[in-house]
Amino acid sequence: MTAPSRRRFVAGTITAGAAAGLAAAGVTPAQAAPQRSAGTAGATAGGGADPAADITPADPRYEDLATRGSNKRFTARPAAFRLATTTEQVVQAVGEAARSGRRVAVRSGGHCYENFVGENAVRLVVDLGQMNAVRYDEAKRAFMVEAGARLMDVYKTLYYGWGVTLPGGASATVGLGGHITGGGYGALSRRFGLAADHLYAVEVVVADRAGRARAVVATREPNDPHRELWWAHTGGGGGNFGVVTRYWFRTPGATGTDPARLLPRPPATVLSSAVLFPREGMDKAAFRRLVRNHGQWHERNSCADSPYAGLYGGLVLPGRLKENDPGQSAISFAHMDGTRPDAEKLLADYTAALTEGVPVTPYDMGITRDSWLNATVALGESQDMDKGRQKIKSAYLRRAWTDAQTDALYAHLNNTDHSYESASVSLQSYGGRVNTPHAAATATAHRDAVLNVIFMNTWQDAAGDAENIDWLRRAYRDVFATTGGVPVPGRGADGCYINYPDVDMADPAWNTSGVPWHRLYYKDNYPRLQRVKAAWDPRGVFGHELGVSPA
Template sequence: MTTSSRRHFVAGTFTVGAAGLLGTGMSAAPAAAARTRARPGPGGTSGSTDITPGDPRYEELATRGRNKRFTARPKAFRVATTTEEVVRAVGEAARSGRRVAVRSGGHCYENFVGDPAVRLVIDLGEMNAVAYDPRMRAVMVESGARLMDVYRRLHDAWGVTLPGGASATVGIGGHVAGGGYGALSRRFGVAADHVYAVEVVVADAAGRARAVVATREPGDPHRDLWWAHTGGGGGNFGVVTRYWFRSPGAVGDDPATLLPRPPAEILSSAVIYPREGMTRAAMRRLVGNFGRWHERHSGPGSPYAGLYGGLVLLSRLRERESGQSAVSFTHVDAGLPNAERLLQRYVAAVTEGVGVTPYVPGTARLPWLTATTQLAESQDTEKGRQKIKSAYLRRSLTGRQIDTLFTHLDSADHSSEAASVSLQSYGGRINTVPSSDTATAHRDAVVNVIFMNTWQDPKADAENIGWLRRMYRDVFATTGGVPVPGRDGADGCYINYPDLDMADPSWNTSGVPWHHLYYKDNYARLRRIKSVWDPGQVFGHDLGVRPV
């Protein structure tokens, strides 16, 4: 763990997990203005021409992705600044038979953008406008906007937000298409639950491209396309250029009333467990406490719906550098009745009987945006070569599973000082939405688990990837090495953390296909939508939705 990471732990914000609008004069005019204006791309172009090898801009675009295991080197990049430019790019590629990939924030954990089969990468980073659209009576956000910028603009302009993830630089395009959850999701659902409409550039069988706006209105003939982008994952059906957000049930045309209002203040707390005394039995108690608490307190009517907690388990190499074996962090809406007492009860429940004397830095009361910014800064310290796996849980990990985590975290068969397993709060309002209402199918889980390793040396790829694979396989050994939905308390995987091992019979021996882990029973409908909207299979990747 870096010195910066340790400082964030002490400050009370911790690793989890995936600008003022009015003051800057940003337009609140109809979204058509955002669609037609031309913003200059890198080097002064408007994004209408290919950027090919030899162009001084190409190398920066090739290495822009966050996971440094992968470098995208397509035949060309196209930096789009308007929907019309995306339409032209998709049409040209479709007619010439070129495979297309799209990138907004560049946070993909697998090599979908850098796949050699991809010949054109459309980069949406310059499409980052946030504005109120009075015709839609919804807030329009372009797909290249980064999460923290979106949160800040929504907050400063109208005092509202979206219940999305923590990383500041994740692009909203792929994040929302995969569902998108974070610290406010137990209270407000996933980000995709608040999508009213989506603009998608698609191509027909003849290679003709067009932009389609699909809404959640029952009578919309394009409604299936909207549904597919509420958890169906990015890169499957077309290029999302814009979302419009308005919460279900919201009425009127005041943007300050159309989306959730975040807490005014957050109580931020931490409990830091030292390496000394963290035995196998102690970890079993700690992780079991966390899971059992969430089993009891993840109903939508729970007084703890405004509480978001995480438990980060650190590997031995990371412990040596930091002196810590685990960190429990909590964010609570400070405006809840008895908020401090709720926080104290939660901390007591998680620490009860662990038998390790923790360090408790204290509780900080922070403005919501400040707490959210610090949470993002903490998460974004981990940079380099990465491998990630995920699991939804309907109940606590078992004693055997926790012992397995202890064994692997305590091992020395990898070289990373940034290896961890992070358990995070889920459930609450998320689980009130029927699984078929959106493409986000995981509506029964109470905890999400992130298995993550980050390292720097390319020569260490095999040992670090292998260590994470073995730990994950052994944790879910009774279900074929993967968290099969409905078996032994598991509920599948999160598509925004794609993992090709789920489609590899060497690591998935369950007999359950990868798509059931990510989409459960929603996959059949996604396949039908794929057949209608991408008949030429212009878009796709190794975990992409397959047509019927």
């Protein structure tokens, strides 16, 4: 990635706030019409559906499928891909793989940050990209979404069709299949909770001990004998228990049959802001103050009933492009529910709290107002601007970083031993309604954090793999030096986000805490996930490097 490209990335990240009103949604209500329905639940292998053909290396489509993943460090080159369009076809594929002993992996949007789909042991990849229907299911009083549907398509269909949405992530092209199984959070989560908090039912293709595959629909109903399988898919991570083919969503407590009242309604308008902090004058003390301001503001304003529950923001801290980089040292962006009568004052007060006592003159790009969907499209475009070879790490924070942690990050972001094609650390708003369920109510155990932190590095040349990965590892290790190089759940941190998987958490060279990787991702919910694994995947058909092991 060239330096200008890196700057486009930074500009896009900032303007997730400021330019939210500059992009049109790009669809018409006609495009939001309900799509085709999927296959029926409860199918068994050999149920009469036309099987999907294997796409092998001799097929011209194979190379496109092999390189479809978002992280260009990895390619998937199994013996075959299976492009499924119905649940029955997935049942057939899983049954064949289970009985033959072939390792099988599933892919929906292709956004996994580790090599769980492309690892050598995987012989069959079931690709769900063509299973993308979104419709209202009257029988279940819930919205059915197939696992291959991508977030922005889901948002547009739900919003244009019924005026509702899910509080999921920002990236437009992330597939729902893996997003929901990890919990799924985004710009509306402080107000409405995680996307998985609205999951009513899930259809999963599983294999029994004899290798027989079937599709099971599990719901959150207390008397559902399959309820534990539903629970495991509210934060237990993808690729562990079976292949998810369909989800149904209805907000807990929602009543009646009007679809427009069964999921959250986003605000009609959104206010967006962005503030740029130049490198000039941003010494260690100034950097310390800015990061502390941001963290302490979130400590004070992350209750579910806070007037700031409708605010989602981020503090993006980019690495230097080169020794004399004239770019920004930090970028603050925010989205705020624009329907509040005091929204502009709240947003201005937020910016004032972040900049208080920081001895750097920032460039305030002001406040813009736009429709919720336009703002969401703009945020998605900024998230998806640059692609390449990537490494990512995450952390939940309960409190602001200490000065020592901020100093360690400052040193790594500003040293000159690295090319910094697109290195950044982003502290993003969390908490609010996310923290109201009990930690055991869903498989998502992180219910008292106020920030989610993303350490990310993106580059283009494979020759830079070692340098770029090493930089990110060292930066992360040093920030969490007092807890063994990882965010051990405790007073300040609360583990990691499974949708940003990082195999280093299971590597004693980088995790010297003595705390196992599964505690970082699942905390006290892991033994229960192990029991679900033992019950629903007794043959061990599904798994990966950070996979749940049976009890």
